Amino acid sequence: MTMSVxxxxxxxxxxxxxxxxxxxxGSATGPEDAAYHVDLRSERGLNYLLTSPGSVGMARxxxxxxxxxxxxxxxxxxDVLVFFEDALTPSRPGLARLxxxxxxxxxxxxxxxxxxPQETPGNLHRLAHGLTHGRRRDAEAIHHHYDVSNRFYELVLGESMAYTCACYPTPESTLEEAQYEKFDLVCRKLGLEPGMRLLDVGCGWGGMVRHAVQHYGVTALGATLSKEQATWAQARIxxxxxGDRARVVHADYRDVTETGFDAVSSIGLTEHIGVKNYPSYFRFLHERLKPGGRILNHCITRPDNTEPGIPKDGFINKYVFxxxxxxxxxxxxxTMEDTGFEVRHQENLREHYALTTRAWCRNLSKHWEECVEEVGVGTARVWGLYLAGSxxxxxxxxxxxxxxxxxKTTQDGTSGFSLRPTWGS
Known part of the structure; x- marks a missing residue:
C-alpha cells in the first residue's frame, strides 16, 4: 500500500x-497543539513541492x-520563516525506506x-527577451520590478520613497530618519559642496538627487530605467x-552623455547590471567624472567572492529581481581599481539592511488591505515573502x-581627500 502524504x-x-x-x-501527523499547522490542500500543491523542492516549490x-x-x-x-528554518530540518531517508x-x-x-501569474512575467531567462543584460532585456527586467505601482511603493517604502538600505543612527531611529542619514552619509562621503555637479545613476524615485540639491547646494542629474520612477521623481522635484538644479530622466545609465561631474552616486544599481559587465560599467562612470572626482557605489553583496550571481532558479530571480x-x-x-579608481574606503551595512527590510514589512502589514487592492493578493504575498526572507x-x-x-585620482596623486575622513562613522 502506498504511503500517505x-x-x-x-x-x-x-x-x-x-x-x-x-x-x-485526509492524512495527518504531528501534535495537534503545535505552534504551526501546515495544510497541503491539493495534489497541485504537492506537485509544486515535488518539481521544485525548497523555497520555490513552497512559494508556488x-x-x-x-x-x-x-x-x-x-x-x-x-516569524514563520525563522521557525521553519530553525525547527524543520529535512533528512535523507535511509536505504530501507527508499x-x-x-x-x-x-x-x-x-x-x-x-x-x-506573479512568476511568469519575471521569468525572462525562459522567454525570448534578448541577451541577458542587453538594453532591451534590462529595460523589461526593471519594468517588471519597479513599475508595479507608485502608490504601492509609497505605502511600503514610506515618505522617503527610498528603496535601498537605510543607515540607522540608533536602533530606535525611524525608517525616515535612517533614510535621511543614508543619503546624508553618501553626500558626506562624496564631499559634496555648493556648486558641484552630481550624477546619480539608477536614481529610483530621486531621493538622493533631492537630498543633495536641498542640503548640499549641488546641481544633480538622475537616471532610471523605470518610467514610473522617473515620472514620480520629476513631479516631486x-x-x-x-527644477532649476535637479533633473531625473527616464534613460539607461549608458545613455548619459554628459561628463565633468564632480561626483557619481550609484545606490542599488550594481545588482542589476551583471557581474561580467562591471568593467564596462565602472569604466563608463570613470569617464563621467572630472579628475579628482569621487564615486560612491552602494549595493547588496555576497559574503564571499567565489560564486557570483543569484541562482537563476531561485525565488528572488523568478519573482523579484x-x-x-x-x-x-x-x-x-x-574591478574599480582595475578600471582606474583609487578605492579609499568601504564598509558593510548589512545589519542596517536587516532593520530596513523589517521596517518595510511593518509598512506592508500596516497598509495590507490597500496594498492588496493596488497590486493583488498574489503580488502582495510575494513582497511579504521577499522582505521577510531578506x-x-x-x-x-x-x-x-x-x-x-x-x-578618480590624477597622475600627480590629487584625490581630493584629506588625511582623515570627514564623514563620520
Whole structure:
C-alpha cells in the first residue's frame, strides 16, 4: 500500500517535527497543539513541492493557496520563516525506506502545474527577451520590478520613497530618519559642496538627487530605467521647487552623455547590471567624472567572492529581481581599481539592511488591505515573502550591503581627500 502524504512528510522531517501537518488525502501527523499547522490542500500543491523542492516549490504552493500555514502574517511571515528554518530540518531517508519513497513517487508522478501569474512575467531567462543584460532585456527586467505601482511603493517604502538600505543612527531611529542619514552619509562621503555637479545613476524615485540639491547646494542629474520612477521623481522635484538644479530622466545609465561631474552616486544599481559587465560599467562612470572626482557605489553583496550571481532558479530571480546578480565586495573593489579608481574606503551595512527590510514589512502589514487592492493578493504575498526572507538573510550573513568610496585620482596623486575622513562613522 502506498504511503500517505503525511507519512512522506514524517519520513523527510521526522516523527518529532514540531508542526501539525495535514494533507488533502485526509492524512495527518504531528501534535495537534503545535505552534504551526501546515495544510497541503491539493495534489497541485504537492506537485509544486515535488518539481521544485525548497523555497520555490513552497512559494508556488503558498501563492496559489495550495499550502496554508496557520498562523501566518501574509505581509510579514518573518516569524514563520525563522521557525521553519530553525525547527524543520529535512533528512535523507535511509536505504530501507527508499522503496516506500519510490512507491510514493510512482503514485504521485511529479508534473509541474501552471505557474503562479506573479512568476511568469519575471521569468525572462525562459522567454525570448534578448541577451541577458542587453538594453532591451534590462529595460523589461526593471519594468517588471519597479513599475508595479507608485502608490504601492509609497505605502511600503514610506515618505522617503527610498528603496535601498537605510543607515540607522540608533536602533530606535525611524525608517525616515535612517533614510535621511543614508543619503546624508553618501553626500558626506562624496564631499559634496555648493556648486558641484552630481550624477546619480539608477536614481529610483530621486531621493538622493533631492537630498543633495536641498542640503548640499549641488546641481544633480538622475537616471532610471523605470518610467514610473522617473515620472514620480520629476513631479516631486518640481513640487519641491528644485527644477532649476535637479533633473531625473527616464534613460539607461549608458545613455548619459554628459561628463565633468564632480561626483557619481550609484545606490542599488550594481545588482542589476551583471557581474561580467562591471568593467564596462565602472569604466563608463570613470569617464563621467572630472579628475579628482569621487564615486560612491552602494549595493547588496555576497559574503564571499567565489560564486557570483543569484541562482537563476531561485525565488528572488523568478519573482523579484529578474536577471539580478550579486558578488562579493572584493570583486567590486578589484574591478574599480582595475578600471582606474583609487578605492579609499568601504564598509558593510548589512545589519542596517536587516532593520530596513523589517521596517518595510511593518509598512506592508500596516497598509495590507490597500496594498492588496493596488497590486493583488498574489503580488502582495510575494513582497511579504521577499522582505521577510531578506531580513533573515541579512541577519544571518547570507547577504551583505557594501558602500565602496573611490576617487578618480590624477597622475600627480590629487584625490581630493584629506588625511582623515570627514564623514563620520
Amino acid at each position: 503525511a507519512e512522506a512528510f514524517r519520513m523527510l522531517f521526522g516523527a518529532t517535527a514540531p508542526v501539525r501537518f495535514t494533507a488533502y488525502d 504552493a503558498y501563492l496559489m493557496g495550495d499550502l496554508v500555514v496557520d498562523p501566518i502574517d501574509e505581509a510579514d511571515p518573518y 522503496p516506500e519513497l519510490l512507491s510514493f513517487l510512482r503514485a504521485h508522478p511529479p508534473r509541474l502545474p501552471q505557474l503562479p 518640481e513640487a519641491d521647487g528644485l 529578474p536577471d539580478g546578480e550579486l558578488t562579493g565586495s572584493g570583486d567590486i573593489v578589484r 531580513s533573515l538573510s541579512f541577519e544571518r550573513n547570507r547577504i551583505q550591503l557594501h558602500q565602496v568610496l573611490a576617487s
